[in-house]
Amino acid sequence: MLRLTDRGLFCEAGGFHVDPWGPVERAVVTHAHGDHLAWGCDRYLTSAAGRAIAERRLGAGATVRGVAYGEPVTVNGVRLSLHPAGHILGSAQVRIEHGGEVWVVSGDYKVEPDPTCTPFEPVHCHTFVTESTFGLPVYQWPAQQDVFDAIHAWWRANQAEQRTSLLFGYALGKAQRLLAGLDPSVGPILTHGAVEQMTALYRAEGVPLPPTTYALAASKGNDWKRAIVVAPPGADRTPWARRFGDAATAMASGWMRVRGARRRRGVDRGFTLSDHVDWPGLLQAVAATGASSVWVTHGFTAPVVRWLQEQGLEARAIATRFEGDERAESDVPEPA
Ligand SMILES: [Zn+2]
Numbered sequence: 001m002l003r004l005t006d007r008g009l010f011c012e013a014g015g016f017h018v019d020p021w022g023p024v025e026r027a028v029v030t031h032a033h034g035d036h037l038a039w040g041c042d043r044y045l046t047s048a049a050g051r052a053i054a055e056r057r058l059g060a061g062a063t064v065r066g067v068a069y070g071e072p073v074t075v076n077g078v079r080l081s082l083h084p085a086g087h088i089l090g091s092a093q094v095r096i097e098h099g100g101e102v103w104v105v106s107g108d109y110k111v112e113p114d115p116t117c118t119p120f121e122p123v124h125c126h127t128f129v130t131e132s133t134f135g136l137p138v139y140q141w142p143a144q145q146d147v148f149d150a151i152h153a154w155w156r157a158n159q160a161e162q163r164t165s166l167l168f169g170y171a172l173g174k175a176q177r178l179l180a181g182l183d184p185s186v187g188p189i190l191t192h193g194a195v196e197q198m199t200a201l202y203r204a205e206g207v208p209l210p211p212t213t214y215a216l217a218a219s220k221g222n223d224w225k226r227a228i229v230v231a232p233p234g235a236d237r238t239p240w241a242r243r244f245g246d247a248a249t250a251m252a253s254g255w256m257r258v259r260g261a262r263r264r265r266g267v268d269r270g271f272t273l274s275d276h277v278d279w280p281g282l283l284q285a286v287a288a289t290g291a292s293s294v295w296v297t298h299g300f301t302a303p304v305v306r307w308l309q310e311q312g313l314e315a316r317a318i319a320t321r322f323e324g325d326e327r328a329e330s331d332v333p334e335p336a
Contacts, residue, residue: 001096001103001127002295004318008038009105009129013098014078016045018105021321028080030107031091032057032172035323045073047082049118050090052201053172069118085109086120087275088173089202095123104289105129108322110274111281112141115180116173116207122288130286131322132299133276134254141254141278147271148181154250154269155186155228164247165228168236168267172198173275175230178252179209182230188223190215192231192240216243236267254278283307298322 002009008020016026023040030036032046032053044064046054051066058064067073069092073080082092087108094105104125111120151167158165169175171194179199182189191199191212203209215229224244233251235241241249249267254274256262262270277285286294286308293314296304301317308315 001098001101002105002129004320008320011078011096011098014075014080014096016075016078016080018094018096019107019322026075028094029054030085030094030105031088033088033108035321036107045080045082047090047092049205050092052204053090053198056197056201069121083121083123084118086111086114086117089117089176089205089207091117093121093123095125101126103127103129104291106131106285108133108276109285110277111285112144112278114177114275116176116202116209120285122285124290126291127293127295128286128289128291129295129297129318130282130304131276132282132296132301132304134257134274134278135282135296135300135304137279139254139257139274139278140280141257141274142272144181144273147252147273151178151181151250151252151271152183152186154248158248159187159226161248162225164224164244166236166241166244166247166249167228167230167252167271168233168250169230169252169273171195171232174252174273175199175232176202176207176209177273177275178230179212180207182210182228184210187226187228188213188218190218190223190227190229192229192235194232194235195230233265286313 007022007024009018016028017024018028019030019036020027020038025042027041027044029046048066048068055064079097081095085091085093096103102125104123108131109120155165169178175195189212196214250269251265251267252271252273256270257272294308295318297318297320305315305317
């Protein structure tokens, strides 16, 4: 059904690519992170919920069609549908059916609940294409409430020291999930411009988020000392971040699960919060598809392939250009 070409995963029968990494005629896009959304394709198909974000990132002139989750579309006789992936707003798994065979390409996904997007939906298939960003047993996510409790305790401790709290998370997806979990009664919630842009798109799609203020519009002094500022990791150690003086810094990422990651990142605190599936979630997701064959992409492909083979599944690693390491969950440049 699918084969790997120099532009990415290609469905010959349907004449389309899924998340191509170069310009192609027809692109079916799982979500709008930079490593899954290539510029210059003639036509894009994505979820209705993700359409506005894709259009924003592709710029004017892109032809983007949005379809509702579960709504079948026929492309050259191939039946396509998109199903929630639970990764970020509008993220989708692509179900492809042709000649009695069903494949599902999951893109990036997670099975944890997330108030900012539709939950992951297991889809039955013969072949499942899974990411493996955090495909090692050490990656097991703590309860989200515990993570947010720790973030609030850190924020209050910084307020007591009259220091701004700078919390880094990717501008698209992670930042909005952080915002959704923050308690506005603790203090002002400020945003970096890139975060504010994406947050506006989330609000336009009806995602409930606490009130935020663009950081540079907030008055200097008291506000900043009591505030938490949600910003993309790229803003760390820039003149933008230095405006806040001796701020306390923290990073929210799945990588914070392992010792040393916080230090390498050079932040004061690390909070383990990921928009990717963890090890138990990955195994559970694969099992729920009933697939007998699994293609494993970006991440810890070898351990995941080995584990699946030991369970009697046909599994292989596929070399894609997806990064999924939360570096590619790319940051939108700060508007001038
Ligand atoms: Zn992603």
